Structures are given as structure tokens and as C-alpha cells.
Amino acid sequence: MTIPTTARAAVTVNGGTPQFSIDHREDFPVPTPGPGEILLECKYTGVCQSDYHAAYGDWQGLTQAEGVTCLGHEGAGIVRAVGPGVTDSKVGDRAGALVAADSCGTCEFCSQDDCALCAKINLTGFHRNGSFAQYINVNTRFAVHIPEGIPFEQAAPFMCSGGTAFTAVKTTGLKAGQTVAVLGAAGGVGHMVVQFAKARGLRVIAIDVGADKKEATLATGADEYVDITGTKDLPATVAALTPDGLGVHGVIVTAGNGKAYAAGVGILRPRGVFVCVGLPPTGSAIAGAEPAAIIFKAITVRGSLLNTVEDMNEALQLLKDGKIKEHVEIRPFAATGQALADVGASKTKGRVVIDFAK
Numbered sequence: 380m381t382i383p384t385t386a387r388a389a390v391t392v393n394g395g396t397p398q399f400s401i402d403h404r405e406d407f408p409v410p411t412p413g414p415g416e417i418l419l420e421c422k423y424t425g426v427c428q429s430d431y432h433a434a435y436g437d438w439q440g441l442t443q444a445e446g447v448t449c450l451g452h453e454g455a456g457i458v459r460a461v462g463p464g465v466t467d468s469k470v471g472d473r474a475g476a477l478v479a480a481d482s483c484g485t486c487e488f489c490s491q492d493d494c495a496l497c498a499k500i501n502l503t504g505f506h507r508n509g510s511f512a513q514y515i516n517v518n519t520r521f522a523v524h525i526p527e528g529i530p531f532e533q534a535a536p537f538m539c540s541g542g543t544a545f546t547a548v549k550t551t552g553l554k555a556g557q558t559v560a561v562l563g564a565a566g567g568v569g570h571m572v573v574q575f576a577k578a579r580g581l582r583v584i585a586i587d588v589g590a591d592k593k594e595a596t597l598a599t600g601a602d603e604y605v606d607i608t609g610t611k612d613l614p615a616t617v618a619a620l621t622p623d624g625l626g627v628h629g630v631i632v633t634a635g636n637g638k639a640y641a642a643g644v645g646i647l648r649p650r651g652v653f654v655c656v657g658l659p660p661t662g663s664a665i666a667g668a669e670p671a672a673i674i675f676k677a678i679t680v681r682g683s684l685l686n687t688v689e690d691m692n693e694a695l696q697l698l699k700d701g702k703i704k705e706h707v708e709i710r711p712f713a714a715t716g717q718a719l720a721d722v723g724a725s726k727t728k729g730r731v732v733i734d735f736a737k
């Protein structure tokens with residue numbers, strides 16, 4: 380296949396402001412891969428809530444760098460060219476690009492495969508053009524191989540939401556048979572967390588807002604559902620759902636709101652693990668900023684950030700084995716701007732994925 384010189388790209392105009400718009404271009408230059416890079420033709424890209432926040436400019440620190448015009452960090456497709464020195468990828472490989480795009484490679488964190496914490500971390504779509512462009516350069520340190528048998532439209536959103544969910548469950552450190560509560564269990568990341576927790580052999584108590592989410596949440600594999608709005612005493616309700624009545628071993632908060640964080644500590648048993656995933660507005664606090672609630676139960680609080688290549692390989696294997704099902708809604712390229720607006724307004728069902736061929 381000859382590589383075109385230009386291709387499709389959904390370009391941000393007035394990015395980082397509420398007046399932003401998306402220009403759907405057919406003539407965006409195709410880059411040439413540099414040393415250590417591959418040229419990835421994205422067949423599909425997922426659209427993430429953080430893309431919307433970066434475009435709108437309401438998340439401090441998460442904006443596109445000068446000269447970066449294409450958002451998107453959930454691209455999956457085929458390697459079309461390799462740059463100098465690349466030995467671990469070849470033309471025709473099936474690949475995806477992680478959220479992490481580059482890092483120093485030598486600091487304490489990078490040398491322990493913990494690059495997300497590198498002070499020089501670069502992110503796909505924010506520090507370099509992301510998968511809203513059909514062709515992107517990807518550093519092979521942050522490219523993953525997508526096994527045969529996984530459709531690209533399923534693999535694409537895994538690069539962010541699937542990986543985030545997998546890593547959140549792993550971060551609990553819980554063992555099969557223990558109980559975890561997922562706050563925000565019906566959400567985009569939440570419904571994946573429920574499935575990964577089940578795949579790990581955990582008992583799952585799904586917690587969300589509204590009785591109408593019960594059916595869908597139980598269908599993803601949760602053992603119990605608790606409607607937080609219909610429950611007067613959440614700790615007592617959740618404790619009654621654990622075999623020994625002591626509360627859950629772990630809590631994963633995927634909801635981006637302060638109330639979910641405040642509720643989480645109360646349902647943990649002593650020595651419980653609290654995993655923070657959803658980004659609440661500035662000013663929110665765990666357990667209402669009451670340290671005693673954490674001290675008297677000897678709670679461990681952990682933040683869960685981006686996944687590593689190794690985590691992604693494990694997560695993709697679970698997807699391939701049919702243990703995880705991601706609900707995707709496919710839209711044509713020309714609807715990328717609308718998709719971004721709908722994701723921002725939480726008007727979508729499942730993960731929105733853009734098809735570059737349509």
C-alpha cells in the first residue's frame with residue numbers, strides 16, 4: 380500500500396476555550412515516522428471525556444500544547460511505516476497507541492515501567508497529535524500489539540477507558556473471593572471496572588445513582604446493585620451485603636464527583652483499600668476531609684493513573700477471551716465534532732468510536 384501524503388483529521392479550532400470547534404479536514408498532512416517511531420493508520424478512534432475537557436478548557440493543566448491540533452488517545456489500526464531503528468514493529472502489524480506518548484526513559488519511574496509518573500511525560504493528543512488524525516506517529520515504547528481476533532473498534536477505546544479500568548482493579552491488590560464496591564459502576568469506565576473485577580474473581584457491589592441503572596449493571600456481571608439515592612444508611616446497606624457484615628475489602632471510585640469520594644470510606648472494612656480513579660472537581664475531599672475515618676480503620680488510599688504496555692497486553696487478552704465486552708457506538712468521521720459535544724454532555728450510550736473509513 381502506498382502511503383498517502385494527506386489524510387483525514389478532526390482538527391481543534393480555538394482549543395482550550397468554550398468557543399472551540401472541530402474542523403473535519405480531508406487534507407491533513409501525513410507525518411513521517413522519526414527514530415523509534417511507527418506510522419499508525421488509525422482505523423478507529425475512541426472519543427474520551429478528557430478530549431472534550433481539553434477542547435473546552437475546563438480542566439486545568441489538560442490542554443493541547445502549542446502546535447498540537449488533533450485530540451484523541453484511543454487509536455487502533457495498522458502500522459504503515461517504521462522509522463529508523465525500529466525492530467519491534469513491522470509494516471502491516473495491528474497496533475494501538477497508548478495515552479502516554481513519550482517520557483524521559485531514564486528516571487526512577489521510567490526505569491520501573493512506571494512512565495506515567497515521569498516528570499517529562501507526554502500525552503497522545505495533548506503534547507503530540509493524537510488519533511483524531513487518521514495517520515499518527517507513535518513511539519514504539521508506547522505502542523501495543525493488538526492480537527488477531529479483536530476488532531479495531533473494540534481495541535480502540537481500550538487504549539484509555541479499558542486500560543484505566545484494568546489498572547484500577549489491579550491497583551486494589553485484592554484477591555479472588557474478596558469484595559469490591561464500584562462507585563459509578565454504570566459509567567463508561569465503571570462498567571469496565573465491574574467486568575475486570577469479575578474476571579479477577581472478586582465479588583462486586585455496584586453503586587450508582589438511580590434505580591434505572593440496576594438492570595444494566597447486573598448484566599455486566601455485578602453481584603449486587605445499590606442505588607445511592609434510594610439508600611438512607613449506605614455503610615449499613617453495603618455491610619449487610621458482605622458475607623461477614625464488616626464491609627467491603629476495596630472501593631474503586633470511578634465517578635468524577637465529590638459525593639462518591641465522601642461516601643467511599645464509610646463502606647470499607649478495617650484495612651480496606653480505597654482506589655481513586657474518577658477526577659472530581661477541585662475542592663472535593665475523601666471522606667469529607669475527615670482523617671479519623673481513615674485512621675480508625677487503617678485505610679490505604681491509592682491513586683490509579685495510566686496503564687502500562689504490560690497492563691494493556693493483559694487487558695487485551697481478557698477482551699480476546701470474551702471475558703470483557705465494551706459497549707461501543709460507531710459514528711462516521713464527519714460526526715467527530717458532534718460526538719465530542721455529545722460525550723461532553725454525557726449524552727452517549729457506551730463508548731463513542733469514530734470510523735475513519737465512513
Ligand SMILES: [Zn+2]
Nearest residue numbers: 427429539540
Ligand atoms: Zn481518555
Ligand SMILES: [Zn+2]
Nearest residue numbers: 483486489497
Ligand atoms: Zn522518566
